Each structure stands twice: as C-alpha cells, then as structure tokens.
Amino acid sequence: MIKLFAVIERDIKKFRRNPVVVMMSLLMPIVYLIILGNSFQGKLKDLPFAVVDNDSGVYSGRLIDNLRAVEAGAKTFSLIFLTDQKAAVDGVRDGIYKAALIIPPDYTKRVKLKKQAEAGLFLDNTDTVSAANIRALVKSATGSIREEYVPIREKPGDSYIREIDLYSMVDYYQTLVPGVVIMSIFLGTMTAGVFNLVMDRFLGIDESYLLSPLSKTEIVSGLVISGLIITTIIAVFVFIASMLITGIPLTSGIEQGFSIFIIIVLTTLALLSLMFVILGRAGHPRIVGIFSGFLNVIFFFPSGAIYPIESFPGWLRAFAKINPEAYAVHALKSVLFKGAGLGVILSDLIFLIIFTNVMMVIAILTFKRNM
Amino acid sequence: MQKPNAIEVSGLTKKFGDLTAVDNVSFNVSSDEFFGFLGPNGAGKTTLIRMLTTLLKPTSGRAVVSCCDVSEEPKKVRERIGVVPQAMTSDLDLTGFENMDLYGRFYSIPNRERKEKIKYLLDLVGLTARQNDLVATFSGGMRRRLEIARVLVHSPSILFLDEPTIGLDPQSRRVVWDFLEKFRKEDSMAIFLSTHYMEEAEALCDRVAIIDNGKIIALDSPNVLKSQLPGNDIISLTISDDSRLEEIQNAINSISFVHKVKPDGQTLRVYVDNGALNLTALLERVKEAGGVVTSVSIHELSLEDVFIHYTGKSIREEEAKKVNFFIGAGIPQKLGR
Numbered sequence: 160m161i162k163l164f165a166v167i168e169r170d171i172k173k174f175r176r177n178p179v180v181v182m183m184s185l186l187m188p189i190v191y192l193i194i195l196g197n198s199f200q201g202k203l204k205d206l207p208f209a210v211v212d213n214d215s216g217v218y219s220g221r222l223i224d225n226l227r228a229v230e231a232g233a234k235t236f237s238l239i240f241l242t243d244q245k246a247a248v249d250g251v252r253d254g255i256y257k258a259a260l261i262i263p264p265d266y267t268k269r270v271k272l273k274k275q276a277e278a279g280l281f282l283d284n285t286d287t288v289s290a291a292n293i294r295a296l297v298k299s300a301t302g303s304i305r306e307e308y309v310p311i312r313e314k315p316g317d318s319y320i321r322e323i324d325l326y327s328m329v330d331y332y333q334t335l336v337p338g339v340v341i342m343s344i345f346l347g348t349m350t351a352g353v354f355n356l357v358m359d360r361f362l363g364i365d366e367s368y369l370l371s372p373l374s375k376t377e378i379v380s381g382l383v384i385s386g387l388i389i390t391t392i393i394a395v396f397v398f399i400a401s402m403l404i405t406g407i408p409l410t411s412g413i414e415q416g417f418s419i420f421i422i423i424v425l426t427t428l429a430l431l432s433l434m435f436v437i438l439g440r441a442g443h444p445r446i447v448g449i450f451s452g453f454l455n456v457i458f459f460f461p462s463g464a465i466y467p468i469e470s471f472p473g474w475l476r477a478f479a480k481i482n483p484e485a486y487a488v489h490a491l492k493s494v495l496f497k498g499a500g501l502g503v504i505l506s507d508l509i510f511l512i513i514f515t516n517v518m519m520v521i522a523i524l525t526f527k528r529n530m
Numbered sequence: 531m532q533k534p535n536a537i538e539v540s541g542l543t544k545k546f547g548d549l550t551a552v553d554n555v556s557f558n559v560s561s562d563e564f565f566g567f568l569g570p571n572g573a574g575k576t577t578l579i580r581m582l583t584t585l586l587k588p589t590s591g592r593a594v595v596s597c598c599d600v601s602e603e604p605k606k607v608r609e610r611i612g613v614v615p616q617a618m619t620s621d622l623d624l625t626g627f628e629n630m631d632l633y634g635r636f637y638s639i640p641n642r643e644r645k646e647k648i649k650y651l652l653d654l655v656g657l658t659a660r661q662n663d664l665v666a667t668f669s670g671g672m673r674r675r676l677e678i679a680r681v682l683v684h685s686p687s688i689l690f691l692d693e694p695t696i697g698l699d700p701q702s703r704r705v706v707w708d709f710l711e712k713f714r715k716e717d718s719m720a721i722f723l724s725t726h727y728m729e730e731a732e733a734l735c736d737r738v739a740i741i742d743n744g745k746i747i748a749l750d751s752p753n754v755l756k757s758q759l760p761g762n763d764i765i766s767l768t769i770s771d772d773s774r775l776e777e778i779q780n781a782i783n784s785i786s787f788v789h790k791v792k793p794d795g796q797t798l799r800v801y802v803d804n805g806a807l808n809l810t811a812l813l814e815r816v817k818e819a820g821g822v823v824t825s826v827s828i829h830e831l832s833l834e835d836v837f838i839h840y841t842g843k844s845i846r847e848e849e850a851k852k853v854n855f856f857i858g859a860g861i862p863q864k865l866g867r
Binding site for chain 2: 161162164165168169172173176177362363364365366367368369370371372373374529
C-alpha cells in the first residue's frame, strides 16, 4: 500500500505545482459552456435583405408590409430597398446581402386576376441557416397577402393540444451543463492519469520506477487513482460553477448532490482506464495531443450532450451504446433535470462500473513493465 | 565460506531484429568488486545493463544477479539492486528530498528508517542544504549526485551505474568519482559501471571489460590490460612528408627500445620503453631517415591504447562518429546499443 500511495502522492504534487495546467483544467470547460451556449440556437438578427419593388401595387405593398412586420418584430432581417434589381442580385453574390427579393411589375395584376404571381427570391444558400430562415419568412409573408383580416375568435369544432411539462423548464444553456461536466472530466483524464506516464516516458523519468519493485498493477492503479482525485476535484468545481452560471437548483438536496458525485467518479474512472488502454504505450506527449482532439469528438458528440442520440444514424447509435460518455450524460441529465435518484440511473452506473473494470484489466495486461 | 558472485553472466545475447546489440557475453562480478564496462557509445553497454537490471529481456543466454535469474525472478532482482540509468531520471517537479522519499517508499522502507537514511545520504552527497529545492533548480552535477544517493536508499547489494558522469564537467565528474569511492569503502557492495571514459574506468575499477560491437574483447584489471601492450609509453610523431612514412617506420622499428610502430594517417604511434628518456634518440633516427617531424607527444599507456590495440580504432574516434550521426536526429538511442 505504501508504494501505491507514493505513486498517487507524486502525481498529485506534480499537478499542484503546475498552476497553468490547474487553471486551464478548471476554466476551459466553463469557457466551453459560454462559447457553446452562445454559438448554437441563437436567434438570427438583422440579416441584410434587399427588396426591389418593380410593381408598387396593392399586393406588392402588402407583401412588403408583411416583411416590415418581421423587421420590426422578430428583427430577423433588415430591409434595404433598391430600384436596380441587378445591383440587388450582385449584392447577394458579393456577400453584401443575405437575400434579394425581386417583385415584378405585374405582381398585383396577376394576384388580382388570380393567376400565379411570382416574385424572385435570390438566396445566399451557402449560409444554410440564414437562407432557410429567410425562405420560411418570405413564404409566410407571401402566403398571407390575401388575408383581409386576422381571425381573433377560435373556430368551433377545432381541436387543440394543451402542453403539460412534466419537469421544470430547462433552457438551452442549462441543457449544456451535463456535457460541460463530462467535457471537464475528459480534459482532466487527458492531463492526469496516463498523460503523466507518457510524459515520464518522454522525459526518461519512467526508467526510475520501472527499475523499482513496483508491480504493473501498482503503477497503473496509482496513476488512475491520482487521476481520479485530480479529475474529480476539477469536475466538481466545474459542475458547481456551471450550476451558478446557468441557475440550475439542486431540488433534492444532498441525495441529488451525492448522485452527481457518484456519476462524476464513475465516469472519471471509466475514461481514465479507457485512456490507459488507448495511450498506455504512447511515447510522446504529441501523440496524446493528437488523440485528445480526436477522442473528444468521437466520444463527446455521440454522447447526447448536444443533440439527442435518437437523431443519430444506426451505426452511430450503436457506437453510443458502448460510449461511456453517453451513459454519463444520460445519468447526469436524469438527476439534474428530472430529479432522478440512484435507482433510476442504476443501469447507467452499472455500465460505467463494468466498462471501468474491463478497461482496467486490459490496461494492466497491456502495460509494458520493461523497455 | 566464499561469498557468491554478485553477477554471473553466460552467453548473454540481445538482438533487435537483424542487429545484435550484445553478442554472447560471459563474465562474473564478485560481491565487493568495482567492475567496469568500457566501450564507445553503441558498443552494447546500455543494452547489457538493461538486461541485467530486468528492463530488457535477453534473446538468449543467462544472467544471475544477486542470486536471482533476471528472466525468472525480475522483481527480486529489482528489490536487491540500485540503478543509476544514463538519462537523468529524478523528477524535476519534486524536491531533492521528495525524490529520495518517493524512491524509498517504492521499496516499502518504514518511515523513520527512510528519513534517517535520506538524511545520511543527502549529507554524504552534500545536498542537505538544497534538499527542499525543486530538482528543476539543480545543476547537472547536483542532479547526478542526488540520483546516486537515491538508489542507495534501500541499501542495494549491487549498484549499476550507466555512464554516470556523461555530460558533466570535469570538476563535477571528479566529485562523482569521490562519492563512488566513498560509498564503496563504507558499504560493501558490488558496483557495475559502464563508461566510455577510459580515465574513469582506470581510476575506479578493479577489473574492466572492454566491449566493442556487442562483444567483450578484453577483460582484466587495468594494469594487467595495459601490461599486455608492448612498452610502457607511446610517442606519437607527425611526419610532414607522408611519402617517406614507410621508410621512417622501418628505420625506427630496428631500435632496441621500440616495440611496435603503428601508422595512423601522417602520424606514427611508436610503442617504447621509457619514452621521455628515449625521445631524443628516436627523433635522431627519424632525421637520419630523412623525415621532418612537425609535432611530438608522449603519453603513458592507457586503456584507450588497449582499446586501440584490440580494435585498431580509438574510442574517441568512435564517439565522434556516433555524435555526428545523432546530431540533428534529435532522438534518443532507442536501441540502447
């Protein structure tokens, strides 16, 4: 035991003496939360939208009024009125406008005659999100130009759905918290555990403990346990900070906090042992660097932290079934947003335990005790 | 009763693919002997030490270290030996004391005993005042002293030192030699030293094995090895006109105090008795043979000359070749030859 504690204490001391690594490990997941929270699902605003009205009739006017209503309300785009339709289309090509609407001279006439009235919509379809939004809004604006009034009374006989939320409201920022906690665990496992072994190997320091009577199990377990302590502290800090930033309350108090702690510990062990299997024989920190980015993508995105697993194609769903991060995200979401107890997330925890044990056995068996 | 040998090696071989790094090596080291392995980098010294210290598995042959077979009982071997590898292995992020304490804990030495031993060893290597400083702040010499002290924490019966003074300045090298002499006197242990510095092997070792291309080419005490060479001094003469070299060589070969003449480019290495006394006569004979000497040097026979005698090349030349080869590669010698 004295040997095992020596390995653990050494790693923790080394980590503590690298303040830059400590700060980066704590701050990076938080920054990630802020960046990700503001990068996706934000509302589009003030897209430059050129309009050329060659008609100036009643219905072209009504169409423009509808677009002005969007401009004044949702502010998705800001209208720029032009008279030269070539300048409008060229503007879209040159990236000045996101779209250009060209209303032909006979637009009102054709609407009145109940003939097909066409207005040209030129879109910068390289920006799919903006193009789709403008397309939908213009369609809606053209679709309602014949409506003479806004219906204010419900029609008898119509059927309505009343939505009942089972759980308290969760905003987009809050849904990211489980992912951010998992991300912090992932980053922790890349800066502790097997990383220390690779770094020691690179610096030649590993020879000193390979020459000592330490067994394979003591070396691997010592590094995993020290990684567990370091990463758990980081993940708990990140979790608390994320809760404060996003305002998620711990409704069930200590039991909920304990469940989250257990999830963090088991996820950390699963990832640390997995990293040992993948990187246990790496001889250069650069290999860890390359793998770090790659592994982060292949484990994090199919975990359901950002988008539901149900939206994945079959092969990716199959991968999610063996992805420990998917189980960790599911467990964290259940506890955080549904107030689930340990019983509900038991299957997730059992998977993480089995996964850790299998990986630890492989890590110890494949660890090279000599040079 | 006679003590068993500290190291017994028979027919030990290590191959890396087609490359034979250590080739059928056999020797014994007694329990209180200071044994040296002398050879240029790439000769197979580190590979041999790594096999003896359980870091590499032999391809064939047998090695028994401290009464345990290195292949069958590696853990027991590791418990009984102390190894200072060629590369510095102390942890830069830990203090001198922490490095030693950590190592002591790897050997499960009880707390009190460990602390006392560390205090004694740090004092012995003159690092007590710096024990609480991070190793990152140590000089190369200090770090090496710490590493030698560190492997003595568990009182090993055999100490392996792989090029312990490589990269150190002459003063630091001398300090390390003094420590090794001191340890040897105070603790009865076998010391196995690999080096490419002949003066180091000559100053410290009871016996020296000279290794080249993975094979032992000579093994005995430094004095016996040197006595096997003709004469006791070497006079090196550089001749301005190398077309007359053969004629001059024949002329001086017939002198009674000259044992052997070996050409080396424009230089003649003349093995003589009492070089200082006979130098004038030698130069006279060269002049008579029509030679013009541009430089002269005399030195006593050394292990370097023993190496040249057996291999026809100098350790220093071999070193220079290896250094040139690895400049720019930026990678350690992975094969450890």
